[in-house]
Amino acid sequence: VRPEAAAWERAAEVREAAAGWRRAGAIDRATHEAIDAAYPDPCVTPSAVWRILTAAMVTAVMLCTLGAAWIAVQPGVTGLALLLFLFAGAAVVATERLDAAPRLARRGAAGATSFWGSVFLLAGLGLLADHAVDQVLVAGVLVWGAGCWRWGSPLCAGLSAVSLFAFLGRLPLGRALWVLAGSALAAVAARRTDAAGWAPSHRRAAMVLLVIGVAAVYAALNVYSLDEQLLEELRAIAPRRSAPPPGLLVLAGVATAVLPLVVLAWAWTSRRTLLLDTGIVLFAASLVTARYYVDLAPLWVVLTVSGALLVALALAVEGALRRRPGGEYAGFTAEPLFADERGQPLLQAVPVAAALTPAAPVAASEDEGFAGRGGAFGGGGASERF
Amino acid sequence: VNPDVAAAIGRLRAQRVLSSGQAALFSRVARAHLVSIRLELRLLLYAGVLLLASGVGLLVVEHHREIGRWAITAAIGLGAAGCLFWVARQAPPFSWQAVPSPSVAFDYVLLLGLLLLASGLAYLEAQFTVLGPRWAHHLLVVGVVYLLAAYRWDSPTVLGLAVSTLAAWRGLSVSLLHGSLGAGDPGDLRANALAVGALYVALATLSVRLERKPHFEDVFGNAGLLLLLGALVSGALAAAAWGVWLAALLAVAGLVMWRSFHLGRSLYFAQGVLAAYAGLLRLVFAPSRFGASSVPFVVAALLGLGALALVFTAHRRMTER
Numbered sequence: 001v002r003p004e005a006a007a008w009e010r011a012a013e014v015r016e017a018a019a020g021w022r023r024a025g026a027i028d029r030a031t032h033e034a035i036d037a038a039y040p041d042p043c044v045t046p047s048a049v050w051r052i053l054t055a056a057m058v059t060a061v062m063l064c065t066l067g068a069a070w071i072a073v074q075p076g077v078t079g080l081a082l083l084l085f086l087f088a089g090a091a092v093v094a095t096e097r098l099d100a101a102p103r104l105a106r107r108g109a110a111g112a113t114s115f116w117g118s119v120f121l122l123a124g125l126g127l128l129a130d131h132a133v134d135q136v137l138v139a140g141v142l143v144w145g146a147g148c149w150r151w152g153s154p155l156c157a158g159l160s161a162v163s164l165f166a167f168l169g170r171l172p173l174g175r176a177l178w179v180l181a182g183s184a185l186a187a188v189a190a191r192r193t194d195a196a197g198w199a200p201s202h203r204r205a206a207m208v209l210l211v212i213g214v215a216a217v218y219a220a221l222n223v224y225s226l227d228e229q230l231l232e233e234l235r236a237i238a239p240r241r242s243a244p245p246p247g248l249l250v251l252a253g254v255a256t257a258v259l260p261l262v263v264l265a266w267a268w269t270s271r272r273t274l275l276l277d278t279g280i281v282l283f284a285a286s287l288v289t290a291r292y293y294v295d296l297a298p299l300w301v302v303l304t305v306s307g308a309l310l311v312a313l314a315l316a317v318e319g320a321l322r323r324r325p326g327g328e329y330a331g332f333t334a335e336p337l338f339a340d341e342r343g344q345p346l347l348q349a350v351p352v353a354a355a356l357t358p359a360a361p362v363a364a365s366e367d368e369g370f371a372g373r374g375g376a377f378g379g380g381g382a383s384e385r386f
Numbered sequence: 387v388n389p390d391v392a393a394a395i396g397r398l399r400a401q402r403v404l405s406s407g408q409a410a411l412f413s414r415v416a417r418a419h420l421v422s423i424r425l426e427l428r429l430l431l432y433a434g435v436l437l438l439a440s441g442v443g444l445l446v447v448e449h450h451r452e453i454g455r456w457a458i459t460a461a462i463g464l465g466a467a468g469c470l471f472w473v474a475r476q477a478p479p480f481s482w483q484a485v486p487s488p489s490v491a492f493d494y495v496l497l498l499g500l501l502l503l504a505s506g507l508a509y510l511e512a513q514f515t516v517l518g519p520r521w522a523h524h525l526l527v528v529g530v531v532y533l534l535a536a537y538r539w540d541s542p543t544v545l546g547l548a549v550s551t552l553a554a555w556r557g558l559s560v561s562l563l564h565g566s567l568g569a570g571d572p573g574d575l576r577a578n579a580l581a582v583g584a585l586y587v588a589l590a591t592l593s594v595r596l597e598r599k600p601h602f603e604d605v606f607g608n609a610g611l612l613l614l615l616g617a618l619v620s621g622a623l624a625a626a627a628w629g630v631w632l633a634a635l636l637a638v639a640g641l642v643m644w645r646s647f648h649l650g651r652s653l654y655f656a657q658g659v660l661a662a663y664a665g666l667l668r669l670v671f672a673p674s675r676f677g678a679s680s681v682p683f684v685v686a687a688l689l690g691l692g693a694l695a696l697v698f699t700a701h702r703r704m705t706e707r
Contacts, residue, residue, distance in 0.1 A: 013388060013390045014390060014394040026408060026411070026412070027404070031403060031404065031408075035398060035403060038394075038401070038403065046701050047706065049652040049656050050652055053656040053659060053660070054694065054697055057693045057694045061687045061690035061691055064683045064690060065683070068680035068681075071680040071683065107698075109694075193387075194387040194389060196390070196393070270418075271419075272418070273421055273425070276426055280429070280430070284433070299441075300442075300444035300445040303437045303444060304437070304445065305441075306437050306441075307435065307437030307438030307439075308438055310433055310434030310437065311435065311494070311495075311498070313430060313434075314434065314490075314494075317423075317427060318427055318490050318491055331418075331419055331421055332420075332422075332423050333423070334423065335422060335424065336422055336424050337415055338415065339422060339424070345601070346542065346546075346604045348493070348543045348546075349547075350546065351432065352497065352547055353546040355436060356497075356501060356547060358504075358508075358525060360553075360554040360555075360556075360557045361521075361522040361525070
C-alpha cells in the first residue's frame, strides 16, 4: 500500500468510528464535525451497493473486451497467453492509476481490475506452462500475495493463502505441511492484526490469513478428513487408499474435539470476534463429524436438540449479559455499541427468506387431484408429504 | 484492536474535542476491551431456529404414523403457542412506526413460533385435506399469518418471509435455493411475477406515503423489484417475443433508475442498471445479428462503459438515504 493511501485509510478508520459515535448519540454534531476536520479523507467512499455495482460493470467491460480481442485475433495457445499477459499488464496499470486517485480508489473499480489482472496473469502462465498445476499454484501464491501487499486487498490475501495450501496439499506429507504452515500462518497473522505500523487494509488481510490458517490446521487434523484422505486427493497422483493407523485416528478424533475449544478459548481471551465466529463454525463442524461416527440418536433428535440448545444458549448469554452492571461481562456485551445497524433488517430478512420459504408448488392439472409436490414447510427436511 | 482509532482518541482527548468520559468509553471499544457479540448471538439464534424447524419437520415426516396425528398436531401447536405467548408478553405496544426489538432473541423466537405454526397448518392440511385440490392455498393462509405477525410485532425478518411465501403461493421462488423464478410454465410465472412484483412495489410506496410502517419499504421494494425486473429480464432473454419484453424491460428499468435516483435508493438503482444491461446484452448478442464476430463484445464493453459513467454520475448527484 502506497504511504499516502495508508494515510487515507487511517483517516477513514477514524471518521468511520466517529460516524458510529454520532449515530449512537455519544457525540454531538459539533464534535463530529471537529473530528472530520481533524482527520480529512480526500477519498470518495461509496456504500457497498455502489462498489459492487461498479466492480460488476468493470468486470463486464474487461471480459467483453478480452472476448472481442480473442475473436478478432483468434490466437493459438501462445498467442492467447500473450494476449492474457497484455490484458494483465493493462489491468495492473489501471489498478495503479485508480489506486492513486483519491476520487476513484475506493469505488470498487480498482478491486475488480486488480482481481482480473491477477487472474489473466495466472491464466497466461497456466497456458504457457502447459497446465502445470503446481507452477500455477506457486505463481498464485506470489501474484495474489503481491496484489495484497501493493493494493491492500484482503481477497488477494485469502486467494494467496488458498493457493499456498492447495500447493502444499499436492506435496508428499501434505497433511503435515498443512498443520505446520497453518499454525505458522495463524501465529504470524495474529501478531499483525493489531499492528499499528500496518495499514488498516493489511490488518484486515492479516485477519483473513489468521482464519484461513486456523481452518487449514483444523481441516488437516479433522478425523473425517484423515479417514477419507480428503487432502491426499489433492495430489496429482493420489496414493492408494489405505486405512490410517488406529492410533492416528484416535489422535485426530481428540484434535477434532479439542481444536474448536482451543480456538474459542483464544477468541475469548483475545476478544477477537472473527476468531469467535471461526470457533463456532469449527465447533459445528466437529459436532457434524461426531454425528457421522457416533449414531447417538436419530437425525431429527440431533437437529431438534442441537437447535433448542443453540437457542437456549443464545438466550442465556444475552440474558446474563443484560443482567450484569453496564450490560457487560469479561469485556463482552450484547449491545451493538457503535456498529451501523441501519441495513441489518434487510440483511437479516434475506437469509431467512432464502432458507425458510416454502417451495413454490408446481402447477398440477385439476384431474390429478392432490399432487403434493412442493409447498414444503419448515426448512430443510420438512415437507408436506406426511 | 484498532490502533489508528485508539491513537486518534488520545489525540482528540488532548485537544479537548472529546470529554474524558467519551474518550474512556471509545478507547475501551477501540482497544477491544469491550466487544459486542450481538452478531454472534444472532447467528446462533438463526442456526438454532433453522435446526429446530428442520428437526420438527423430519420428525413429522418420519414418525407421524407411530406418534399419531393428534399428538403431532398438539405438540406442534403447543410449541408454536409457547413461542408466540413469550413474544406477546415481551412485545412493546403496537405502533405504525418502527419499534425497537426488546431483545436480540425476540425476532427469532417469533420466527420459530411462526414456522411451527406453519408446519402445524401444513400437517393439518395434508392429513385432513381441508382445501382439497386447492391445497396450495395454504401458502396464502400462512403468508397472510406471517404478514399480520410482521405488522403486529414490527419484524422485517418475518415480513421477508411473508413476502416470499406469498410469492411462492403464486408459484414463484424468491428463494435462492429454488432457482430464479420457479418451476412451471414460464409464461404463467412471468405474469405472476409481474403482478406480485407490482403489488409489492405499490405496497412499498404506500408504506411511505401513508406512514404505515415506512421502514418496511426496503423489504417490499426490493422483493417487488426483484420479481418485476426478474420477470422482464426472463422474458427478454427467453421468450419468443423477446423484443416486446426488452422494450418493456428498458422502460421499467429506466423508470426504476429515475425514481430511485430521486428517492436516494442505491439498491433499487443498482437493480435497474443490472436488469437493463442484461436485457441489452440479449439485443447485442442476438444470434442472427453478427454471427461469430467480435462486434457484439465491443458493443457490450461500450455499453458497460456507458453504465459505469451512469453509475458514477448517479453516485455523485444522488443524496443517498
